[in-house]
Amino acid sequence: MKKLTFTLLSVLLCNMANAQMKFVQGQDKTMQQILAEAKAKKQIIFVDVYATWCGPCKWMDANTFADARVAEKFNKQFINYKVDGDTSEGQLVRNLYKVDSYPTYIFIAPEGKVLHRIEGIMPPQVFMDEADFAAKRAKEN
Template sequence: MKKIVLTMSVISLIVFVYACGRGNISQLSFVKNSDKTMEQMIAEAKRQRKVLFVDVYTTWCGPCKWMDEHTFKDSRVTEKFNKTFLNFKVDGESFDGVNVGINYRIDSFPTYLFISPEGKVLHRIEGTMPPEMLIQEADFVIKRNQSEKH
């Protein structure tokens, strides 16, 4: 009996380590609009000198859920976005989310905004995309932000 328990424990550990290495357990670190406002996040982005990545979603949005389950869990995306950007998740139907929608003219979900530390929208994307495509968009924003500083 002890051998079976030990064997099952070792197998579980191997599966867990493998899953972590493949990025299946990683998650993009988002600050949620229930914790901070858009204005607070823009101020934080300015303080940290980072671009603010904003995910405007709704709870009923199928494509939003798809992004959460696929693209935002990809280890390449989580590594790049957690390191490079300040990430903010806004429920488009919340009080702050409605204001964000009005101020940034958001009329479809999901909508993604990349906002410079100075508060300027550098790039805007709508809809779903695989991890590779979101990484390409992020690289575009990084280059654009660097060129606007000079």
């Protein structure tokens, strides 16, 4: 019985450790395609505008986005779109949403309206609270 409990606990912990946010990458789909998908699915878009050279962006990837609780919440509630602001698609997104610093996070309603915008680094719980705020704003509209 102890072996079975240990094995089940090990599998559960491994699965939690491997939980990651699932992002659609900017090189795979355009913002316009993501907007169309969100409208069809009636789902909020979460956009991460980052740069490969950005230290705070790397910190968020390694810490907040890697947190199992964040991954579970965002994978369930949002279409997660990650776009490098230095690419041509990223520049279109930056111009469309007036992004001038990295990282910038934008929550967009299925109809295309910006619900909430935040910048910089934040720990997992604060980040999830920001997501809840965006979801609440979507329900109010």
